[in-house]
Amino acid sequence: MNLEELVSYYENSLSPNAISFLKRKGIELETAEKYHIGFEGPQIGFNASQSKLSGYFTNHLVFPIYNETGHVVDLLGQPIQEVKPHNKMLLGKTDIFFNQAAIEEADEVMLCRDVFDVLTLEQAEIAAVCVPEYNVFKEAHAELLKGKRVFICYPNDESSRRESKRIQEILQGKADEVYTPYLPEGIRNINMFFNEIKEPKLKFMRLLRQTVEETIKEPIASDAKNLVVFMEEYCQRYKHEVNGIKTGFPELDDLLLGGMRGGLYMIQGYVSSGKSMFMRQVADQIAQQEIPVVYVTWDMTAFELWARSMARVLDVSTEEVLTGQVEAEKVQQANQEYKKVANHLFTIEGKFETSLYDIEDCVEQITKSLGTAPVVFIDHIQRVPVRDKDGRLMPGGNEALVAYMLHQWSRKWDIPIVVSSLKSNDEKDEMPVTVEASVDVLLVFERSKGEREHKQEEIIIRMHKNRNGSLGKLPFLFNKEKASFTPSKT
Known part of the structure; x- marks a missing residue:
């Protein structure tokens, strides 16, 4: 694949609509030419004769990513839309910055989260780089900033605040100095700062000086520094710009304050209580919303899980699917429906x-x-082997460590991670506090005290812990034959 040819192709395809979008962002045409920004309009197929990837970056601006020697190593696409665009990479190169060449000659570097922030600062002759948004800042990035004075210029929102703090810890001992400027209230990011504030460069440089002076006086920032960020995060939620991911069960979404957000969710239940089937059904219902889902299973094969999904679609028993008792045409039709x-x-x-x-x-x-992080399901926590970085298997009983690591992932990627946990039949058996401490939401499966039926059973899902919401319980009917859950009226 000739990346240089692709850059030329996309650059020549920069449409009036794309140029208009860049202008709205305050990006000058001269800057677009300097950075060889391109665009791909709606197209279908692969044009092998011209070495063009048609369709991959449809309606995306395309930004070449160069290494330190000036060679194109990847392409970054960003859709033309104003609200929370998701970047996507062609090859997925890691451990590199967009605009990496700016680092070599600069003593001070602005570390941004978005391409447009970098371009905005470069137009003001301020050295800036960013890690493509799909990728989190790593040790390798810190090595590239060794010996520099780094200003972490991330947006005014809660996930960016947490990420800035994490980056600052990684940069300690590598960069000469590390500072985190706080943008004024109502200003979401650097691009907005330069487009909406008068004399932006003068005021931005003043903000940097003020940040250095205040950090020297107060090395550990008080909570007052975060008030603007917290208010900006609240405003986004007030305007419903930050929504939870729907589980497909409205009653559960209500308890979760509108759906699942970044955090660790644990589903605990006895053997054969249906927790795995519940997880898979929720995973299907999330994927149906065109949200990517990763489902890791140690208990069932992918085929066995597919059979249960087919049973729900066809409204037949799982046994009928597993033993090949359903007409092939019906299964084929259901399979096509399930493809979505x-x-x-x-x-x-x-x-x-x-x-x-x-x-x-x-x-x-x-x-x-895909340009967006998936929701992750893991079934179940007791089956997850833990190895050190050299690949050696660590001794058993690592649930607390696994839960802690999954919790950290959920914060790092700002995604829901759902994990199941097996509960023994001993009623005195309680989850270790070291595990529960890492859990944001704990759902416990309880059997109804009524008589159990062979085909279906009433399951009470109790919200045992909800870090940011109410506790409660929800009755469900678990159809064991069809591996499906439906809310119960009782």
């Missing part, structure tokens, strides 16, 4: 050698490809 879900669902069959690092790598690869 399967397009956004990635099932990983966990093996003895599958580690958390393998899952992490898979999630990052999918995120690079």
Whole structure:
């Protein structure tokens, strides 16, 4: 694949609509030419004769990413839309910055989160770089900033605040100095700062000086520094710009304050209580919304899970699907219908050698490809083998460590991670506090005290812990034959 040819192709395809979008962002045509910004309009297929990837970057601005020697190593696409665009990469190169060449000659570098922030600062002759948004800042990025004075200029929102803090810790001992400027109230990011404030460069440089002076006086920032960020985050929620991910069960979404958000969700239940089937049904219902889902299973094969999804679609028993008793034409039709879900669902069959690092790598690869991080389901926590970075298997009883790592992932990627946990039949058996401490939401499956039926059973899902919402309980009917849950009226 000739990346230089692709850059030329996309650059020549920069449309009036794309140029208009850049102008609204305050990006001058001269800057677009300097950085060889391109665009791809609606197209279909692959044009092999001209080495063009048609359709991959449809309605995306395309930004070449160069290495330190000036060679194109990847392409970054950003859709033309104003609200929370998701970047996507062509090859998924890691450990590199957009505008990396700016680092070499600069003593001070602005570390941004968005391409447009970088271009805005470069127009003001201020050296700036960013890690493509799909990718989190890593040790390798910190090495590239060794010996520099770094200003972390991330947006005014809660996830960016947490990420800025994490980056600052990584940069300690590598960069000469690290500072985090706080943007004024109502200003979401650097691009907005320069487009809406009079004399932006003068005031931005003043903000940097003020940040240095205040950090020297007060090395550990008080909470007052975060008030603007918190208010900006609240305003986004007030305007419904930050919504939870719907589970497909409205009653559960209500308890979760509108759906699932970044955090660790644990579903605990006895053997055969239906927790795995519930998780898979929720995963299907999320994928049906065209939201990517990674489902890691140590308990069932991908085929067995597919059979249960087919049973729900066909309204037949799982046994009929597994034993081939349903007409092939009906299954084929259901399979085509299910494809809308399967397009956004990635099932990983966990093996003895599958580690958390393998899952992490898979999630990052999918995120690079799709431009958005997936919701992650893991079934179940007791089956997850823990290995050190050298690949050695660590001794058993690592649920607390696994829960802590999953919780950290949910914060790093700002995604819901859902994990099941097996509860023994001993009523005195309680979840270790070291595990529960990492859990944001704990759903416990309880059997109804009524007589259990062979085909279906009433399950009470109790919200045992909800870090940011109310507690409560929800009755469900679990159809064991069809592997499906429906809210119960009782």
